[in-house]
Amino acid sequence: MALFLFCKSPAGPVRMNRIQLILCCFLLSLIIYFFNGSKAAVSSKSVHPLAEVLGMKDGRILKDTSVIKTVDPRHSERTSWGAPLVWGDSHNSVWRRAKLSEQGISVGLLVLVVGTYARFIRHFLTSAETHFLPGQMVTYYILTDNPRTLDPPLDLGPGRHMKVLPAAELPGWDRLAYRRMVLFTETIFELIGKEVDYIFCTDVDQEFVGPVGEEILGDLVATLHPEFFNVQRNQFPYEDQEDSSACVEEDEGDYYYTSEFYGGVVSQMRRLARDCSMLILQDEANKVTARALEESYLNRYLIDHRPTCVLSPEYSWWDSPLTVRVPKKRLVSLGRQCEAYDNRIVKKF
Ligand SMILES: CC(=O)N[C@H]1[C@@H](OP(=O)(O)OP(=O)(O)OC[C@H]2O[C@@H](n3ccc(=O)[nH]c3=O)[C@H](O)[C@@H]2O)O[C@H](CO)[C@H](O)[C@@H]1O
Numbered sequence: 001m002a003l004f005l006f007c008k009s010p011a012g013p014v015r016m017n018r019i020q021l022i023l024c025c026f027l028l029s030l031i032i033y034f035f036n037g038s039k040a041a042v043s044s045k046s047v048h049p050l051a052e053v054l055g056m057k058d059g060r061i062l063k064d065t066s067v068i069k070t071v072d073p074r075h076s077e078r079t080s081w082g083a084p085l086v087w088g089d090s091h092n093s094v095w096r097r098a099k100l101s102e103q104g105i106s107v108g109l110l111v112l113v114v115g116t117y118a119r120f121i122r123h124f125l126t127s128a129e130t131h132f133l134p135g136q137m138v139t140y141y142i143l144t145d146n147p148r149t150l151d152p153p154l155d156l157g158p159g160r161h162m163k164v165l166p167a168a169e170l171p172g173w174d175r176l177a178y179r180r181m182v183l184f185t186e187t188i189f190e191l192i193g194k195e196v197d198y199i200f201c202t203d204v205d206q207e208f209v210g211p212v213g214e215e216i217l218g219d220l221v222a223t224l225h226p227e228f229f230n231v232q233r234n235q236f237p238y239e240d241q242e243d244s245s246a247c248v249e250e251d252e253g254d255y256y257y258t259s260e261f262y263g264g265v266v267s268q269m270r271r272l273a274r275d276c277s278m279l280i281l282q283d284e285a286n287k288v289t290a291r292a293l294e295e296s297y298l299n300r301y302l303i304d305h306r307p308t309c310v311l312s313p314e315y316s317w318w319d320s321p322l323t324v325r326v327p328k329k330r331l332v333s334l335g336r337q338c339e340a341y342d343n344r345i346v347k348k349f
Pocket residue numbers: 111112113114115116117118173176177180202203204205259260291292293294295296335336339
């Protein structure tokens with residue numbers, strides 16, 4: 001605009017002499033310098049939209065997570081280390097399903113069913129028959145103290161099998177929480193062996209409510225905890241007791257994973273189960289209890305061995321005031337849902 005005023009007169013274009021031209025260029029440089037400088041000054045004061053999404057202000061992390069919960073979760077489809085972050089209906093998942101379903105694969109689903117949790121198993125299996133890798137070879141490995149729970153046997157689809165494995169009756173849930181991973185380790189090493197290509201460990205107090213297909217397959221697969229998705233790292237309930245073998249330092253960790261659903265190829269699952277069991281037994285010997293029990297050890301392990309495939313909270317969801325909204329629910333935890341309601345009632349009174 002300023003340049004325009006110098007170059008034009010009401011009568012029409014004016015020819016500039018050399019001095020006028022130099023003056024004009026000098027003024028133009030001044031204007032550009034001023035414009036850029038003031039822009040920089042403004043941007044250093046205002047909050048960058050990305051910083052807002054990340055919950056940062058003036059380089060500091062905000063404690064309030066309410067802003068973050070509104071972020072559309074479909075935006076991230078890769079982790080910072082390049083692993084797929086799986087949303088079942090994304091193009092990437094459609095492509096992965098198509099690619100992986102061409103390969104002949106067999107998958108084991110390993111669950112522990114002890115004591116009163118027997119009430120969940122039939123519904124869990126029925127829902128898995130409908131939604132879990134339909135059309136694929138699936139073997140259900142059911143570790144139970146009461147094999148009669150599965151009488152009469154369930155009708156399974158073609159290529160689907162069930163193996164009921166005995167587990168000694170275990171005294172009380174507090175002991176069981178220490179024992180579950182050890183039982184999984186023994187089962188994977190001694191009984192499952194090379195019978196399947198992939199193994200997924202799941203809680204039985206769950207229900208498949210939407211399709212869970214080949215997009216979940218990977219060497220080492222972990223699922224994001226729906227209450228800590230898009231929450232700042234300093235709010236993850238990692239173990240912080242220094243004498244626990246599950247302890248996580250402040251500068252460690254990318255995500256907080258749930259212990260309700262994780263898996264991978266047999267070799268990786270052997271390593272995971274064995275290493276987590278060792279951490280658990282070490283703490284038990286030292287009379288240390290990690291705050292989230294098995295989940296704490298799993299998270300410690302997954303920091304040291306980053307998953308090659310990360311499932312979004314679509315694959316582990318429950319209704320709670322803290323869970324993120326997901327495009328589609330696929331696997332829902334009934335137990336944690338009840339827990340969330342119980343907590344709400346406790347808070348209310
Ligand atoms: C194994 C474990 O430590 N689970 C975690 C999980 O508990 P959860 O509340 O999800 O544990 P849960 O009660 O569902 O138990 C885990 C699983 O163990 C089996 N089971 C459990 C109890 C029983 O009497 N019989 C039986 O068969 C069953 O397969 C069940 O689904 O969440 C807690 C926080 O919310 C902690 O973070 C725990 O680490």
